[in-house]
Amino acid sequence: MQWLDDRTGLVKLIKSIADHPAAPGVKWKYVFGSAVLTAFLMQVVTGIGLLTTYVPSSGGAYESLQYITDKAPLGAFLRGMHYWGASMMVVLLIIHFLRVFLMGSFKFPRELNWITGVLLMATTLVTAFCGQIVRWDQDAVFGLVVASKMAAHVPLIGTWLAHFIIGGGVVGSYTLSRIFDMHVIVLPTLLASLIGLHVYLVLRNGVSEPPVPGRGVDPATYRSDYHDMLRKEGVPFWPTVVLRDFVFATGVVLVVLLLAWLVGARELGHPPDPSLINAHPRPDWYFWWLFAVLALLPHALENFFMIALPLLIGLVLLSVPLVSNRGERHPARRPLAVAVVVFIFSGIVALTVAGWHENWSPRVNASPLTADIIGASSGPVYEGAMVFNNMGCLFCHTIEGHGGKRGPNLTWIADRLTRDQLTLRIMNGAYNMPVFGRILSTAETENLLDFLSTRKKFGFETGKQQSVVRPSGPLTHAALHASEELAIINSAHP
Ligand code: HEC
Structure with missing residues (x-):
């Protein structure tokens, strides 16, 4: 030492x-x-x-x-x-x-x-x-x-x-x-x-x-x-x-x-x-x-x-x-x-x-929409929902809890956008939303639009019946008015 x-x-x-x-x-x-x-x-x-x-x-x-x-x-x-x-x-x-x-x-x-x-x-x-x-x-x-x-x-x-x-x-x-x-x-x-x-x-x-x-x-x-x-x-x-x-x-x-x-x-x-x-x-x-x-x-x-x-x-x-x-x-x-x-x-x-x-990443393993959520098990609405499941929409958009969160929730999208507006969005894409104009066939697009048009909280029930659903719960006059207006807009696009 x-x-x-x-x-x-x-x-x-x-x-x-x-x-x-x-x-x-x-x-x-x-x-x-x-x-x-x-x-x-x-x-x-x-x-x-x-x-x-x-x-x-x-x-x-x-x-x-x-x-x-x-x-x-x-x-x-x-x-x-x-x-x-x-x-x-x-x-x-x-x-x-x-x-x-x-x-x-x-x-x-x-x-x-x-x-x-x-x-x-x-x-x-x-x-x-x-x-x-x-x-x-x-x-x-x-x-x-x-x-x-x-x-x-x-x-x-x-x-x-x-x-x-x-x-x-x-x-x-x-x-x-x-x-x-x-x-x-x-x-x-x-x-x-x-x-x-x-x-x-x-x-x-x-x-x-x-x-x-x-x-x-x-x-x-x-x-x-x-x-x-x-x-x-x-x-x-x-x-x-x-x-x-x-x-x-x-x-x-x-x-x-x-x-x-x-x-x-x-x-x-x-x-x-x-x-x-x-x-x-x-x-x-x-x-x-x-x-x-x-x-x-x-x-x-x-x-x-x-x-x-x-x-x-x-x-x-x-x-x-x-x-x-x-x-x-x-x-x-x-x-x-x-x-x-x-x-x-x-x-x-x-x-x-x-x-x-990581909600900003597309969720490629999202569980597909079920017949229950779709409200139909055949016909154009159902076919449209299948397009939604299979063409990747599901990866980025949620409908009733199914899907990714990269883009806006589309559960009640038909309350927000008319059929024409929907068409524009899907055909032309947006920032971070792909352009689907050349990807989807005309039939697929029509079915998809039929399906998305059913996503309404106010106005029509899901599925094909066109009966007006009385909104439940407290609702302002303005909202009721808006839903009627939407119903009119919607009926203009058979
Ligand atoms: C890669 C992710 C992605 C995919 C796949 C995708 N979207 Fe989107 N989508 C977005 C984003 C992000 C927006 C928001 C764009 C913006 O900022 O305006 C959007 C917006 C929309 C809107 C407008 C929503 C609103 O509230 O204004 C609709 C409708 C829509 N998408 C439908 C679809 C459909 C139908 C498909 C499948 C054919 C699809 N999207 C596939 C990301 C995606």
């Missing part, structure tokens, strides 16, 4: 870290940062394991993953650990991040702890994104194609950016080499360096003491007060604090092991094939909110936001400790900060749920 310490000074360094007093009262709220580190180390270890078999070439990647998943001993388990480890790392990062923000731990003198933390978060997410690409199945490749097409629309640097992402003009071997290089060398090295810097800053500035309402941060006196407090009430880092971190980190590893064992990694999609257009690109869950934003935005803003939104979020986060690095730390005295967190967090949760439902 003496020899080692004489040559390196490491023993004394480690001893001084172990002996240093930590702020009292930090307890279990402070275990998340070290747990992120544990998750990162787990990713390194399982990643190295996967690297022994994964083949980073566009011709071999998919098969090697198939081999890992289906044949290699414990391969599926290892993939599961790497997959769930990534999710775990993101979850812990978010909790750690919220804890630090809500407790005002980013204030003086820990501004750079926060800034390196934000950079760590961004780097982690980019690494995770590249990890999803090296899965190299149809969804991964298609997602990358979409992403690079969008990047190409960025003003001035668009083309360059798209080429940078995919390594040239087309997605192929160069693309995978590039993303693989990012995922296993560039980004992990960057992560490790940032983690080193972050931990160094945590040691240098000490962990923040739990905030007390009314006791704000004053840069002029903070450090001397902090050191006084450590001298009087500090708890030993080793073993008290380390033990808590260790127990929690063990729990984290066990949860990942359990998920890998019971659930396993995300299934491999189809092998990549650029000629297939029915791919269903879908990122892993922590990107669903962004996916939802891009899908729900008006088309014209999509390309702009794809780059601008993450950039803007990053800049805002980086500037937090520069805008406010003193004063109250306790959440009870920072209502605006808490309100902002609640607002943004619930927004992201809502968008994540929207990303999960």
Whole structure:
């Protein structure tokens, strides 16, 4: 030990870290940062394991993953650990991040702890994104194609950016080499360096003491007060604090092991094939909110936001400790900060749920309309409903709960549109609605129109009878009037 310490000074360094007093009262709220580190180390270890078999070439990647998943001993388990480890790392990062923000731990003198933390978060997410690409199945490749097409629309640097992402003009071997290089060398090295810097800053500035309402941060006196407090009430880092971190980190590893064992990694999609257009690109869950934003935005803003939104979020986060690095730390005295967190967090949760439902994608497995809903089991109305089932209308439009939600609900479409208007829509299409003018035969179109004309809440019953149904429930005079008017319009088109 003496020899080692004489040559390196490491023993004394480690001893001084172990002996240093930590702020009292930090307890279990402070275990998340070290747990992120544990998750990162787990990713390194399982990643190295996967690297022994994964083949980073566009011709071999998919098969090697198939081999890992289906044949290699414990391969599926290892993939599961790497997959769930990534999710775990993101979850812990978010909790750690919220804890630090809500407790005002980013204030003086820990501004750079926060800034390196934000950079760590961004780097982690980019690494995770590249990890999803090296899965190299149809969804991964298609997602990358979409992403690079969008990047190409960025003003001035668009083309360059798209080429940078995919390594040239087309997605192929160069693309995978590039993303693989990012995922296993560039980004992990960057992560490790940032983690080193972050931990160094945590040691240098000490962990923040739990905030007390009314006791704000004053840069002029903070450090001397902090050191006084450590001298009087500090708890030993080793073993008290380390033990808590260790127990929690063990729990984290066990949860990942359990998920890998019971659930396993995300299934491999189809092998990549650029000629297939029915791919269903879908990122892993922590990107669903962004996916939802891009899908729900008006088309014209999509390309702009794809780059601008993450950039803007990053800049805002980086500037937090520069805008406010003193004063109250306790959440009870920072209502605006808490309100902002609640607002943004619930927004992201809502968008994540929207990303999960994915109503903007056509639902190709929608269950077809039944005779019950159609109100007939033969004749033109029935035939028209079959056209609706079979020509893809169902994928995008719902009728009485059956169908996708890409386009408007057509349950009561005949209340809204006349037969002529319906014809126009179907023949000419609209934004995101295909043109059916050349796809449907005249007979099919007529049957379809017959069917859609029955979709009336006010006016006529479904089916062919033309009897007027008295609307039930409270109805304004205006609505009744409108339904009569619609009935007149409808009778003008036998
Ligand atoms: C790829 C998805 C998609 C498919 C397939 C599709 N539609 Fe649409 N449809 C849409 C969208 C999106 C709109 C809304 C367009 C707009 O913004 O005006 C729409 C609008 C309509 C409207 C006007 C609704 C209203 O409330 O104004 C009708 C009627 C319609 N579609 C009928 C059909 C029929 C019939 C079929 C099958 C032959 C069909 N659609 C197939 C996506 C689709």
